Amino acid sequence: MTENTYRRGGIGIGELSRRTGVSARTLRFYCDGGILESWRSSGGHRQFDPVSAPDRVRSIRRLRALGLGLSVITEILAGTVSVTDAIAAERVSLDVELGALTWRRAALLALENAEEDERNARLALLTVVQDRHGAYDSLVTLWRRLLAPMPPAMFDGFVEMNIPAPPADPTVRQILAYAEVATAVTDPAFAHAISRQLWRTDGTVRDRRELIEGVAEACEVVGPLVLARVEPRPGPELDRFLAAHTAAKGERDTPRFRRRLLEAADDSDPRIQRYWAMTSVITGTTTAGAAQHWLYRALARSAETATSHG
Known part of the structure; x- marks a missing residue:
């Protein structure tokens, strides 16, 4: 002017x-x-x-x-x-706002639908995922630490299949499940239990990368069996799992070795079972945790068979 x-x-x-x-x-x-x-x-x-x-x-x-x-x-x-660039940037900004509003709406519904005696507990639980992206980062950080020997490409695949991003339009059940999962990783005892389940050793693992790659391959083979509700049993899937442990630890596959694998980790730890159950609620898919549990039960049956024949 x-x-x-x-x-x-x-x-x-x-x-x-x-x-x-x-x-x-x-x-x-x-x-x-x-x-x-x-x-x-x-x-x-x-x-x-x-x-x-x-x-x-x-x-x-x-x-x-x-x-x-x-x-x-x-x-x-x-x-x-350009008008195109400006509109695209505005749309991205709007998507972020809508995502935050959708997440907040699910949280409010979870509280609104809660029974009076459980509302305070839900409120405390949902506080953990108030920053939903921060909660996701915490999940990735924990698993990156636990799976440090895993090659980057394999870890990315694990993240995609087993570490759910916050759902864009969560149901009440999903947002509560996400809050439980995010809360679990803040507990050092949970991380310790997962670590024991993964490495299954009271001694030295000579090659952690070899072990983790072998276990991942066994879990991948077991996935369709879990989905098809096939009962755990000894077979090639368990053999692959055992081969990963024997190779990485420099030992032979013996009945004693199998019993040690069973005793080295408490696969029935309720924290672990709950974590993977809630993860499945969010993803709607078979998780690595479900495959691990299938292998554990197969290992237990093989040890029982060896004992009965021994």
């Missing part, structure tokens, strides 16, 4: 308002924000270009209807940002 300058052929703010349907108050706001150019008549009244000003106001109005801010609109009209 140029002060105390006179140009011929300008239109006043009332006329611009009439042509565009935008109130004089809003037009003044545009001028003060530097997005709409005007000058002063000799009498001190705002004047606008009769050709360019109405077109610019209409453009501003249309972009504002999309929810774009004046700073972004200024860049669009100046040609420094």
Whole structure:
């Protein structure tokens, strides 16, 4: 805006308002924000270009209807940002807002539907996932520490299958399950139990990477059996699991070795079982934990068979 300058052929703010349907108050706001150019008549009244000003106001109005801010609109009209890029950025921002609102709505429903005597417990549980992305990062951090020897590509696959991202539109059951899972990883005892289940040793593992790769392969083979509800039993799947442990620990597969594997970890730890059950509620898929439990039960049966024949 140029002060105390006179140009011929300008239109006043009332006329611009009439042509565009935008109130004089809003037009003044545009001028003060530097997005709409005007000058002063000799009498001190705002004047606008009769050709360019109405077109610019209409453009501003249309972009504002999309929810774009004046700073972004200024860049669009100046040609420094494309309309496509500005709209894409606004959509991403809106998606973030909608995600937060959807998550909050599920949390409120979980509290609203709770019985009176369990509401406080649910409230404390849901506090853990108030920052849902922070909760997810905590899950990844724990498993990255536990599975440190795992190759990056394999770990990424584990994350995709077994560490659920916060659901975009969670049910009450899912958000409560996510809160339980996120709470579990804050307990050092849980991490210790998972570690014992994974390594199954009271001695030295010579090659942790070899062990973890072998166990992962065994779990992958077992996955379809878990899905098909096949009862655990000794067989090639268990043999693969045992081969991973014998190779990594430099031992032979003997009945004594199998009993040691059973005794080295408490696979029936309720914290572990609950964790994987809640993870399955969120993902709707078979988890590595379910495969591990299948192998544990198969190992237990093989040890029972060896004892009965011994």
